[in-house]
Amino acid sequence: MVGRSSEFDRIDRFLKPLAAGFQGALGLVDDAGVLTLPASQSLVVTTDAMVEGIHYLAGEPPDRLARKLLRVNLSDLAAMGAEPYCYTLTLALVPDVEDSWLAAFVAGLASDQAAFGIHLLGGDSVSTPGPTVLSVTAFGRVENGRMILRSGARPGDAVLVSGTIGDGALGLRVARDGVPGLDAEHVRFLAGRYHLPDPQVQLGQALPGLAAAAADLSDGLIGDLGHICRASGVSAVVEADRVPLSAPARSMIALDARWRKVALAGGDDYELIFTARPDALAAIQAVAEGCGVQVTVVGRIVEADGQTPEARMIDAGGTTLKGLDGWQHF
Amino acid sequence: MVGRSSEFDRIDRFLKPLAAGFQGALGLVDDAGVLTLPASQSLVVTTDAMVEGIHYLAGEPPDRLARKLLRVNLSDLAAMGAEPYCYTLTLALVPDVEDSWLAAFVAGLASDQAAFGIHLLGGDSVSTPGPTVLSVTAFGRVENGRMILRSGARPGDAVLVSGTIGDGALGLRVARDGVPGLDAEHVRFLAGRYHLPDPQVQLGQALPGLAAAAADLSDGLIGDLGHICRASGVSAVVEADRVPLSAPARSMIALDARWRKVALAGGDDYELIFTARPDALAAIQAVAEGCGVQVTVVGRIVEADGQTPEARMIDAGGTTLKGLDGWQHF
Numbered sequence: 001m002v003g004r005s006s007e008f009d010r011i012d013r014f015l016k017p018l019a020a021g022f023q024g025a026l027g028l029v030d031d032a033g034v035l036t037l038p039a040s041q042s043l044v045v046t047t048d049a050m051v052e053g054i055h056y057l058a059g060e061p062p063d064r065l066a067r068k069l070l071r072v073n074l075s076d077l078a079a080m081g082a083e084p085y086c087y088t089l090t091l092a093l094v095p096d097v098e099d100s101w102l103a104a105f106v107a108g109l110a111s112d113q114a115a116f117g118i119h120l121l122g123g124d125s126v127s128t129p130g131p132t133v134l135s136v137t138a139f140g141r142v143e144n145g146r147m148i149l150r151s152g153a154r155p156g157d158a159v160l161v162s163g164t165i166g167d168g169a170l171g172l173r174v175a176r177d178g179v180p181g182l183d184a185e186h187v188r189f190l191a192g193r194y195h196l197p198d199p200q201v202q203l204g205q206a207l208p209g210l211a212a213a214a215a216d217l218s219d220g221l222i223g224d225l226g227h228i229c230r231a232s233g234v235s236a237v238v239e240a241d242r243v244p245l246s247a248p249a250r251s252m253i254a255l256d257a258r259w260r261k262v263a264l265a266g267g268d269d270y271e272l273i274f275t276a277r278p279d280a281l282a283a284i285q286a287v288a289e290g291c292g293v294q295v296t297v298v299g300r301i302v303e304a305d306g307q308t309p310e311a312r313m314i315d316a317g318g319t320t321l322k323g324l325d326g327w328q329h330f
Numbered sequence: 331m332v333g334r335s336s337e338f339d340r341i342d343r344f345l346k347p348l349a350a351g352f353q354g355a356l357g358l359v360d361d362a363g364v365l366t367l368p369a370s371q372s373l374v375v376t377t378d379a380m381v382e383g384i385h386y387l388a389g390e391p392p393d394r395l396a397r398k399l400l401r402v403n404l405s406d407l408a409a410m411g412a413e414p415y416c417y418t419l420t421l422a423l424v425p426d427v428e429d430s431w432l433a434a435f436v437a438g439l440a441s442d443q444a445a446f447g448i449h450l451l452g453g454d455s456v457s458t459p460g461p462t463v464l465s466v467t468a469f470g471r472v473e474n475g476r477m478i479l480r481s482g483a484r485p486g487d488a489v490l491v492s493g494t495i496g497d498g499a500l501g502l503r504v505a506r507d508g509v510p511g512l513d514a515e516h517v518r519f520l521a522g523r524y525h526l527p528d529p530q531v532q533l534g535q536a537l538p539g540l541a542a543a544a545a546d547l548s549d550g551l552i553g554d555l556g557h558i559c560r561a562s563g564v565s566a567v568v569e570a571d572r573v574p575l576s577a578p579a580r581s582m583i584a585l586d587a588r589w590r591k592v593a594l595a596g597g598d599d600y601e602l603i604f605t606a607r608p609d610a611l612a613a614i615q616a617v618a619e620g621c622g623v624q625v626t627v628v629g630r631i632v633e634a635d636g637q638t639p640e641a642r643m644i645d646a647g648g649t650t651l652k653g654l655d656g657w658q659h660f
Contacts, residue, residue: 029561031406032376039369046362047418047454076361090465124377133463135420231359
């Protein structure tokens, strides 16, 4: 069968090189990998899957797709304050997938393995009539008791975000539908932020002991802050005017003010949202500068006051903005 | 939407109870779980995925399906000599999946969590137009350096199998096509062995220090022994007449001798195949008896003699039986 490999050939040709040099992967010749940790460290484990046609389009370049798959998982590790370590890969592929597609997919993985210092530990490859389903389980390391949880927010905490908000959501519209009148450089920036997020791996590792609670932004600012609120039993108020927007996002909003709500709802930024006691803010600004990352206070944690914990965003007049609750896949 | 839950409701209602009481799962409120291990132990990690229509039929009862999904992963842990610990679950489900299906699926997981002493650590749930894709990454614990690898076989080793061989492969035919003339009790036994394998979790944990190399039987006896041979750089000869067959398998072969080859090729037994130095055989028989498991010497490891390492099966006259190389999904 020209241009296609059997499952075992595939593992040999495409996946084994990704595990080379990482002892725990056992050369992918066993059906399992092995990890050892010093007693002072804990292992953080996270899983994210992507389905063709739901989370990405069929024509997505496979190298970029592979990198995004890794990065959305690395973003979860960053939110816990963990150092990236290794990952397992589960591929449900259509039988007629070309070796050239696999080669590009693997090249993307190899590139980000090097960029983020992670290794392939193992995985499984199965056949499906389609759509393709790609899943990564990522492993990070953190000193015992130092991981940042969603449940640590307390009334009086500041709410902060890294980077700029809304670029991913706007970038999806730019990439999928086009936005007439938008500067070509801004098109590239926004589409790039959607296609290939830049997880805050370095900042995340600097936050244990400084951040009280954290999540990564995959369901939108209010959606993900809502997860923190429910886990912590608190509520949160975010001021829309304090949410940091990139210059390209501001340009797009200048073309049509309705894009502002898309930006504020967000959904695919893979920035960090976190809370901190006020006395930690100066230290946080210092470590963020050290990472070359902008962090911005956008709101505060308040008592839930017997109500269901919730996150909300208010405009300059104090009115709550509606319809920003984040994406639900179903 | 009657009878359906949103993703977050689903996690709350169906998955959180599976993680209750397991500290590392953090109540599933974070996007990650956390594991700590004593410095004396290693973590064994394995992944197996199942696709509807490929690895199981659409009408498969969800509780049994869930248990099989866990068990094929537990079987991989058993082959490494590891103690089951916890697992992550990735579900790619169709949007119209009924809550009743999910409830039964979760009941199956809960049942086998109790049976095997494992816990849900985390996971991801995504939407797919179908087919459903189910994936588990399972974690086991083993004392450092005690895991059994595929690469430990040496010439002179005996080749052993646990239980009986071929029941899974025959059971698939019985369940899918029916076999006229087969006793109803034998139909139940063989179909049951296919639908719900019984991974050799206890035996596996007793084998470190005794077995030299091991794998679980998912690709067939010769297919999986071939993995051991290639990993170890040796070859293997199995005598067909020594391969243990169950009474129901022998009844089915008595109806039509062609079933014998199906049984010997196997494919879905989830028994263990392992090698051992001759001086370990008495101790292995003793621990197997302690586990209530039959183990049988079926062949021997030989030098590859400069040839490609391979496993083969010979009949009583010494002729190599062909076409037993195991299943390939593509």
